[in-house]
Amino acid sequence: MKTAVYDRSVVRLIIIAATAWVTPLPAAPTASASLRVLVPNGGWCWFQDERAVLAGDSVVFGAVKSPSGDIDAHAWNPKSGTVQSFTLAPKHESDDHDVPAFLALPDGRILASWANHGAVKPKELYKHVWWRRTTGPGDIRAWTPTESVILPSGATYTNLFRLTAERGRIYNFNRSIGFNPNYLVSDDDGRTFRYGGRLLSWPHPAKSDPKSSGQTGGGRPYVKYASNGRDTIHVLTTEDHPRADYNGISHGFIRGGTLH
Numbered sequence: 001m002k003t004a005v006y007d008r009s010v011v012r013l014i015i016i017a018a019t020a021w022v023t024p025l026p027a028a029p030t031a032s033a034s035l036r037v038l039v040p041n042g043g044w045c046w047f048q049d050e051r052a053v054l055a056g057d058s059v060v061f062g063a064v065k066s067p068s069g070d071i072d073a074h075a076w077n078p079k080s081g082t083v084q085s086f087t088l089a090p091k092h093e094s095d096d097h098d099v100p101a102f103l104a105l106p107d108g109r110i111l112a113s114w115a116n117h118g119a120v121k122p123k124e125l126y127k128h129v130w131w132r133r134t135t136g137p138g139d140i141r142a143w144t145p146t147e148s149v150i151l152p153s154g155a156t157y158t159n160l161f162r163l164t165a166e167r168g169r170i171y172n173f174n175r176s177i178g179f180n181p182n183y184l185v186s187d188d189d190g191r192t193f194r195y196g197g198r199l200l201s202w203p204h205p206a207k208s209d210p211k212s213s214g215q216t217g218g219g220r221p222y223v224k225y226a227s228n229g230r231d232t233i234h235v236l237t238t239e240d241h242p243r244a245d246y247n248g249i250s251h252g253f254i255r256g257g258t259l260h
Helices: 123-127
Strands: 052-055 058-064 071-076 083-089 101-104 110-115 128-133 147-150 156-163 169-175 181-186 194-198 223-227 233-238 249-255
Touching: 052 101, 058 101, 058 110, 071 110, 083 110, 101 156, 110 169, 123 128, 128 169, 156 223, 169 223
Parallel strands: none
Antiparallel strands: 052 058, 058 071, 071 083, 101 110, 110 128, 110 156, 128 147, 156 169, 169 181, 181 194, 223 233, 233 249
16 A cells, blocks of 8 residues: 655645534434343454444344453344344453454455453464455354464454445454554455555654653644545544654545545
8 A cells, every 4th residue: 555645744634623513413312212232241352343344134233241251243133123143253351342343244244353462362363364255145143164364473353344436355464563553455255365464654753753752652643534435545644653753643544546
């Protein structure tokens, strides 16, 4: 992937307060709403997407069970109120970084992908990015065998997006080499993946850097992704871990194989 523009002074996100353009929200419903627990034991994290997708009449979402470390997929049918569950990886790692990301494929099947955080044994498993696909459309009760790609460095956080303008290419973004955003690609709807490259490169800040807090944990941007599913993936990122840098927020987008 080529980088067209990545200049901190250029792509710094500018927030414009334009209150005159804001449409008032509709009045809140008067009927009292009730909360329902769908899964009594499940952890989520902020940096995997999509964590929930629509599949037919159901909402498919993932969670990590504690203390067992099971990586689970769940399907909630809002009409019937039922919740189906399937364990993608039993006794994997009790860590919210391992929450699976999901992608609804054109044929109705579902792709799930997850990665570790570092406490797994043997340690070599930390370098895997894993995935499975449902064997039938919208049915989480049966999945293909677990597959994985082994990276040169540890991996965590998975994010799945498919672009129809790129002949259905799937991107799987993760934090890996250099503690920076990296990505895998699939051109066969998630049957196989290969390493695609490093998306951003942010070095560990020197303590002399006026933006550096001087604390540990630096050299790792935190990224959120969003896509129109057609030709663009948006990237919203900090420069570093919040304890290591007085962060700004930057925006870029991937289109036509180029990061702008």
